[in-house]
Amino acid sequence: MNIFSYMENYDYEQLVFCQDANSGLKAIIAIHDTTLGPALGGTRMWTYASESEAIEDALRLARGMTYKAAGAGLNLGGGKAVIIGNPRTDKNPEMFRAFGRYIQGLNGRYITAEDVGTTVADMDLIHLETDYVTGVSPAFGSSGNPSPVTAYGVYRGMKAAAKEAFGTDDLSGKTIAVQGVGNVAYNLCRHLHEEGAHLIVTDINKDNVQRAIDDFGAKAVDPGDIYSQTCDIFSPCALGAIINDETIPQLTARVVAGAANNQLKEDRHGDILQERGIVYAPDYIINAGGLINVADELEGYNRDRAMKKVETIYGNIQAVIEISNRDGIPTYKAADRMCEERIARVQRSRSTFLRDGKHALSRIHHK
Ligand SMILES: NC(=O)C1=CN([C@@H]2O[C@H](COP(=O)(O)OP(=O)(O)OC[C@H]3O[C@@H](n4cnc5c(N)ncnc54)[C@H](O)[C@@H]3O)[C@@H](O)[C@H]2O)C=CC1
Numbered sequence: 001m002n003i004f005s006y007m008e009n010y011d012y013e014q015l016v017f018c019q020d021a022n023s024g025l026k027a028i029i030a031i032h033d034t035t036l037g038p039a040l041g042g043t044r045m046w047t048y049a050s051e052s053e054a055i056e057d058a059l060r061l062a063r064g065m066t067y068k069a070a071g072a073g074l075n076l077g078g079g080k081a082v083i084i085g086n087p088r089t090d091k092n093p094e095m096f097r098a099f100g101r102y103i104q105g106l107n108g109r110y111i112t113a114e115d116v117g118t119t120v121a122d123m124d125l126i127h128l129e130t131d132y133v134t135g136v137s138p139a140f141g142s143s144g145n146p147s148p149v150t151a152y153g154v155y156r157g158m159k160a161a162a163k164e165a166f167g168t169d170d171l172s173g174k175t176i177a178v179q180g181v182g183n184v185a186y187n188l189c190r191h192l193h194e195e196g197a198h199l200i201v202t203d204i205n206k207d208n209v210q211r212a213i214d215d216f217g218a219k220a221v222d223p224g225d226i227y228s229q230t231c232d233i234f235s236p237c238a239l240g241a242i243i244n245d246e247t248i249p250q251l252t253a254r255v256v257a258g259a260a261n262n263q264l265k266e267d268r269h270g271d272i273l274q275e276r277g278i279v280y281a282p283d284y285i286i287n288a289g290g291l292i293n294v295a296d297e298l299e300g301y302n303r304d305r306a307m308k309k310v311e312t313i314y315g316n317i318q319a320v321i322e323i324s325n326r327d328g329i330p331t332y333k334a335a336d337r338m339c340e341e342r343i344a345r346v347q348r349s350r351s352t353f354l355r356d357g358k359h360a361l362s363r364i365h366h367k
């Protein structure tokens with residue numbers, strides 16, 4: 001991978017490598033764009049096959065966060081971190097403390113939170129070394145685990161996409177195939193079950209599958225069979241790049257709406273979904289609930305205010321669909337356009353010289 005060409009291509013600001021032999025920490029922090037504010041994005045811990053795979057993941061996810069914050073109307077930029085390692089076997093407290101010190105060294109340019117492989121307990125350890133961490137335990141006045149809030153936002157966004165496809169946002173009686181029933185999707189399934197939807201689930205973790213069967217009467221299928229299930233909605237809630245040349249021909253759903261980041265393997269797969277008449281709810285618009293929730297901490301966490309903001313995801317999905325229909329472009333392009341226009345507008349409105357510029361989040365509280 002030619003790192004500088006990649007960064008130049010998508011206009012990345014900064015890539016930080018963090019190493020601590022004492023704890024075994026090997027981490028990468030990617031900051032994509034801070035036009036709107038400090039870069040906020042979770043830390044993923046994963047067993048990457050190579051260092052370039054880890055770098056590419058951090059970069060791709062960071063760029064997604066720029067768009068996610070812009071689309072959600074937040075005054076935040078895009079960043080993400082990855083820790084190379086197995087989250088089940090390679091963690092130790094010193095690793096997260098060391099990582100916290102590297103974050104502190106960025107002096108607020110990057111703020112972290114949970115992602116796949118990291119937990120509230122990990123954020124508490126990071127918090128021992130830096131204030132630039134969210135999703136910390138509620139005991140510290142923070143918002144805790146963002147997953148249930150992300151799930152609620154996905155549920156609301158799914159309803160908005162269903163309205164476009166089926167003429168109603170009522171999900172009762174609809175069959176929904178869910179890929180991955182981890183932290184976010186378990187909570188999503190709860191909302192869907194309560195509304196009377198039929199659930200088909202898969203996961204590589206058998207315990208997670210069993211929990212969905214026991215709690216929601218879900219039907220379970222093997223991971224490779226989830227794409228071809230007869231269903232109304234396909235909900236990717238595991239990892240990225242699962243909308244691709246192999247999976248699209250298998251889909252029977254009229255809506256794709258899920259929590260996973262970077263669902264389209266390549267942009268052209270969003271074009272193919274559109275050609276097939278499948279309503280795609282762009283990932284970074286529909287899964288912004290967790291970000292909205294942790295971002296609220298920066299102003300002193302208020303759950304009611306955060307949940308009100310999460311409700312806007314329904315309208316944001318509708319706005320994207322409206323642009324898509326108006327301009328005759330796929331929804332992923334409509335979402336990009338909407339977010340890029342907001343960033344450009346804010347950049348223009350803040351272009352005049354100020355001796356001591358102030359940002360909406362310059363009051364970030366030091367706990
Ligand atoms: N947790 C949050 O608040 C947010 C999460 N996301 C994204 O949503 C997705 C899910 O996140 P979480 O629920 O937090 O993660 P998680 O790790 O709790 O759940 C993911 C689940 O997918 C399963 N899985 C992995 N590979 C699979 C495969 N090939 N087939 C079937 N199942 C597979 C895992 O076993 C796990 O149960 C991730 O892509 C994450 O980046 C996005 C926004 C916020």
Ligand SMILES: CC(C)CC(=O)C(=O)O
Nearest residue numbers: 041042113114146290291
């Ligand atoms: C809680 C969020 C900040 C997690 C994240 O990084 C994301 O939305 O992908």
